[in-house]
Amino acid sequence: MVLAFTFSQLAQQVVSGLASGGIYGSLALAIVLIYRSTRVVNFAQGEMATFTTFVAWSLMHHMSYWPAFALTLLIAFGSGVALERIVIRPVERGPVLPVVIITIGLLILVNGLSSWIWGSDVKSFPSAFSTRPIRVAGVAFSIQDLGIIGVSLGAVALLTLFFRFTKVGLAMRAVALNPAESELVGVRVGRMLALGWGLAAALGALSGMMVAPSVFLEPNMMLSVLLYAFAAAVLGGLESPIGAVVGGLVLGVVLNLAGTYIGFVGSELRLAVGLAVILAVLLVRPAGLFGRAVARKV
């Protein structure tokens, strides 16, 4: 192992780690949004993201980047809501396992659908930001990295404001805490769950569009991102939206630094590091960094 270590390289690696971390964090946040209101991990979250990124790719043949970006978020939101209403709702109030199996089924179905519509060959996806570097205090950062960090943090900030200051956001938090009680104050619980799926799908689309320029667009694009997102969500405590984002950022930086400074990790063992994080958190602190340990009556 060589310790060739300069400040500028470290700073660059941290920033590009934060950029991938923002992507993991957005998808982790999507997983957390659904998990905390229904106790279900949506395994199809990554494939839904890939599908909507393909939609964005198609739209971008007809319009410029940002309109296509916004339209994709809307389409993702709508399909998330529709998916919950049609596929999840019939089993919503039952045990968790059937729902989990349905999301695994969705994973396979949506993946197949993407291949069927767009083919499985790799496509290049435009980036919203130039890959040109800019110099800040003598260190060169890529504008793309900074842009991705900005977009993910912006999305998280918007979502936080929504949950804290709007009536519907408050109702969604109430449903996550106690659905039965929420019904008694007149909240339509089913609608809130559908809304959660919509928001999660939009966040997934966001992470898909952010990651696609660097990993290229193909039906299995999000498979590894989904694993990192799981690691980030577990690290953050699975129930905490802030935790998911912080978990994502931490994971992004750790993976990047491990890849750069620990010789044998390279890019091949990145996935293994992600799995190791999940394992370590579950062994050492199952409630995650931001979660609360709950004692359940048995």
Next chain:
Amino acid sequence: MSLTVDEGDFAAVLGANGAGKTTMLRAVSGTVRRSGSIVFDGRSIGGKGPDAVARLGIAHVPEGRGTFGGLSVWENLRLGAYPRRDRAGVRADFDRVERHFPWLTTRRDQPAGTLSGGEQQMLALARALMARPRLLMLDEPSLGLGPIVVRSLFEILERLNREEGLTILVVEQNANVALRASKRAYVLEVGRVALAGDSAKLREDESVRHSYLGY
């Protein structure tokens, strides 16, 4: 089982454990499966879910407070007003609730879960009032509370009924307190109304006290 609550009434439902008091309230609010007919304000609500019943103006404060422990006092109150669209009315009701429970003002940012049992029960009542209900139903509000808190809770209920004409249906094991505050009372016995009448009369009736209320 048949039971009627008139508009502006303050009805108490008494009875031993297992008499079906809680189930009766839950049948009205739609949180259990039900048969027979449940009519509110001339409309059948027997087929409506709990959220729809709540939006019709029936507030149900369940046994064990039922506040959102993870949300602040203020957020709990805001949730109480969730179905309402009249912003000015909601603001007026915040003031009204603060008049009844002045301590809420200083605690508004505190998580509801850190309040004492009595304060949580008061908050649950305050939240129900925020819905400006036409029928307020409370399930065992005295459960686990000290006598002083119970007395002040029922004083507030009595005042709400007397001054604002709020229709109240309360299920209670503490017969003494409930009979003192309410106007009418029903005694339940395993799924049927065994006795109904004026609360004051029931309270004075020696035989009633012995056979049904146990004091």
